Amino acid sequence: MTEAIVQQTRRKGGIPRGLSATGPVLFSYGFRPFFLGGALCACLAMILWIMAMMGFIGIGGDYGASAWHGHEMLFGFGSAIVTGFLLTAVPNWTGRLPVSGPPLLVLFLLWFAGRLALVSTDLIGLLPAALVEAAFLPTILVVCVREIVAGRKWADLKVIAGLGALTVANICYHYETLAGSGPDYSQRLAIAAYTMMIVIVGGRILPSFTRNWLNKSGRTDFPVPYNGFDLTVILLSVPAFALWIVLPESSLTAGVTASAALLQGVRLWRWRGWTTWREPLVVVLHLSYALVPAGFAAISAAALGLMESTAVLHVLTVGTITSMMLAVMTRATRGHTGRELTASVTTCISYAAIFACALARPSTAFMPDHAPAIYAVAGILWLAAFGLYLIEYGPMLVARRKPSARTQ
Template identity: 55%
Template structure:
């Protein structure tokens, strides 16, 4: 597919990372969200299917890492960074006013990500250390590209978002070091999940009330979400402190107290955004629902610190409930908005949202009800696969085609 775009931006020869919409080549590499949402959605389905096959039928996957560690790694450092890359490579140009990275530089980024997936699928082929070395290249590469754009655009306030990629890079390295060294403390897992959750609280605090206000205004409402103020800053700091405590001391009583306080503050924050008024538009409902799982996760951290539930239940409340739900929400919204579609949820999209929420509820429940563990794990995995299969089925063609204008014509 070699459709051309109308935009063209000449670039100085000294520029290290060419920028601007690609004018030739596959349309899928014209904008960051296209290949990474498509690849991430495909990998979400494939990796989960392989994990279920490994559990149910003993299919070997992950080589020396073992299926369980491979599954954890590919969810936290395979699928999720791809969606984050698609979002950041689309959002950063909007934040900085600079043109996006596309064409060959984007192809290189995608190739680095894909190489990591292949290396981790069977690390024994090249050795665990070499497979880890291939895998850890992607996040620093993405960090370099995004940081360069933020600095060049002098959007210093956005460095806190981009800096999360540094934390994720460190978490990925620590994950490999722990698995190869037979350390099962879970520190890297908690660190990665905490980084994603903080991104949701920071970026979600921007977009959820903004999108909600815009929709309410168009719908004729006169009561809107409370604007960002000092309370939001307090909630963010409380969440950061609670997550740091969880990463460092997941079973300490102080962690339970801090997480409870943070959960209450974020519950109030979410209520201030008036999510219950958005029920007619599921593109908004899923954003509020995903943020609600941040709150459930914080209370889960408190219960885990008190020994009521185990760490795996907490991890999945946050990773599936908050992170994956928010990502599938943004994948749909960004895809529709940037390909010229109407910003409203179709019946298929609504079913995919229901599926990911069911997966988010069933997966931690498996750790609470061990007698139904295998059944609940399988059901959660199947609902996960359904959610991302529906995304690929519906939005995949949008990602592979030229943007339409408001009249539905190619543009």
């Protein structure tokens, strides 16, 4: 782990921190292999899916091409990004040493084995493939819970609850698929888990990053700090998602999710994201979070029969979840590799591509006659977003950390 940060330091409570100075840089910190692997998975899985839709190849074997595609977007690409974030954030929350070196390599290989297993179902069988793939998330859950408990950061367990729900959703996804039914419940549970993690973590990072940027700019019109209103919004969002998972077409679901959409919109407004328009690296977080209330509104519309359920899924997955992941990936990569925290032109283009993809993909529900063309456009935009990330940030992930960086 050839890192510039090699000294041992201590945080409050005398907890040591630091990174070893031996081994490959890629496995020195959790965001490095998992952001790189996740971005590569996003591109390769999309290319394979496009080729499968065009009839050039078969994918997924007995697992099914559609089920494979849905799984790899939610639990292949998605789980890698969440893991990279948590393995980097949890040490900051707890003050404990990060998972690094050989243990991090083992975790990455376990994730990679899951990707190989699901494209090899015809060779190793459906159940063995599912068992191999399902081993990763419980392992990450144990690692994160151990660190948070050891660091006595009990409040952070609510974030890990989302990881626990995601773990259950993955197991249920395999069960529903192998049982021959569509993984409808597990898909909704996974999407709800990801979005609730955004709701919880977003309430921590968006006001903080916005305040820091405004303070750096000499302004004092800061976001409203976390208070009882934020807690109310979070508590309402949980039953709203629970109703959507179990009763997606209920009028009760429509009412509760519409209320959640309104409150989430007010919460976002309190963070004053428009004040950061000069720095895309900050404002993109607000734009991504804006798709949280949009997602709840879409759920409500679908429950009333005004929108197709597949469109709702893509508003939340491509829009809410993926745009926030890309926003966090770019910021975290720049910050933790010693780069200046400001977005380049390439980064801004990648943001534009993923937002355009988020608008294009759900539109097939309204323009079914143009679905093939929309699929192609959405796929190209997706590949552009993550291809540009790999071009710009891939070298940063495998290189030594720069000595210093400007912060905001």
